[in-house]
Amino acid sequence: MKIDARLFDSLVADYQQRVDTALDHWLPPADVNPVRLHQAMRYAVLAPGKRVRPILVYATAAALGIDPQRVDGAACAVEIIHAYSLIHDDLPAMDDDDLRRGRPTCHREFDEATAILAGDSLQALAFYIISHDSAMTPDAAARLQMIEKLSLFSGSRGMAGGQAIDLAAVGKSLNIAELETMHIHKTGALIRTCIQLAALSTDALDDTQLQALDSYAKSIGLSFQVQDDILDVTGDTETLGKMQGADSARNKPTYPSIIGLQASQEKALDLHQNALQALSIFGEEADILRYISAWFVERRN
Numbered sequence: 638m639k640i641d642a643r644l645f646d647s648l649v650a651d652y653q654q655r656v657d658t659a660l661d662h663w664l665p666p667a668d669v670n671p672v673r674l675h676q677a678m679r680y681a682v683l684a685p686g687k688r689v690r691p692i693l694v695y696a697t698a699a700a701l702g703i704d705p706q707r708v709d710g711a712a713c714a715v716e717i718i719h720a721y722s723l724i725h726d727d728l729p730a731m732d733d734d735d736l737r738r739g740r741p742t743c744h745r746e747f748d749e750a751t752a753i754l755a756g757d758s759l760q761a762l763a764f765y766i767i768s769h770d771s772a773m774t775p776d777a778a779a780r781l782q783m784i785e786k787l788s789l790f791s792g793s794r795g796m797a798g799g800q801a802i803d804l805a806a807v808g809k810s811l812n813i814a815e816l817e818t819m820h821i822h823k824t825g826a827l828i829r830t831c832i833q834l835a836a837l838s839t840d841a842l843d844d845t846q847l848q849a850l851d852s853y854a855k856s857i858g859l860s861f862q863v864q865d866d867i868l869d870v871t872g873d874t875e876t877l878g879k880m881q882g883a884d885s886a887r888n889k890p891t892y893p894s895i896i897g898l899q900a901s902q903e904k905a906l907d908l909h910q911n912a913l914q915a916l917s918i919f920g921e922e923a924d925i926l927r928y929i930s931a932w933f934v935e936r937r938n
Contacts, residue, residue: 799823825858
């Protein structure tokens with residue numbers, strides 16, 4: 638399938654609408670007790686956003702010829718885990734942010750206690766979906782692997798561990814290897830999970846293909862964060878949907894602060910090339926994944 642900008646935008650819009658519909662199905666209704674908690678959960682998850690992680694799930698499924706209905710649950714699970722992490726990251730005890738996705742953060746719109754409980758509840762909901770969505774693979778062993786991947790990469794050896802490293806690094810000098818370790822955990826781990834959950838939805842892949850997809854995921858997971866760091870310098874608050882310059886204001890280590898803006902831009906492009914190389918064993922069926930890699934390093938929000 639030949640991917641151009643117009644087709645890609647159409648596919649992204651379809652994926653966004655699809656996952657939003659599925660998320661609305663799985664989230665507790667806002668009028669069911671405890672009402673305030675359920676309202677906060679829906680507020681955080683259904684906030685306008687790019688839906689990058691579900692898009693990766695659907696795009697990987699498309700590249701592998703998997704029916705999108707079979708990965709709806711996986712797409713919801715990774716977006717819900719991401720939403721829970723943002724709620725907790727924004728809390729005063731962590732990044733103390735007031736703005737997320739162009740509107741007040743969850744703890745500002747509700748209160749800190751409700752925000753914490755919303756994050757806790759969303760994390761549990763993600764695993765409930767993977768274990769209960771009847772449209773997903775009927776292979777119990779594959780579902781168990783999905784739960785294993787999601788729990789491993791969202792916990793202390795993945796996303797949460799990366800946030801811990803990030804908090805400990807505020808005001809300190811890191812070298813580039815230490816910075817990459819932080820981002821490989823904080824951002825890259827969940828992006829790897831997106832690819833792997835889609836791949837686990839089929840038994841038609843061999844180990845070489847799985848390793849190639851994981852290599853691709855590692856490259857784009859890091860390029861996504863490099864571009865985030867670049868946009869913290871070059872972007873604006875309205876476009877970003879969060880405070881521009883927030884990382885610099887907190888004296889947090891970033892790629893531009895360590896290696897400079899130009900070197901950071903070159904790093905993002907190098908990672909994009911690494912991602913394309915990883916997909917070299919696939920034909921045009923993987924063009925959508927190639928386009929996503931370019932999108933990651935060209936985006937402006």
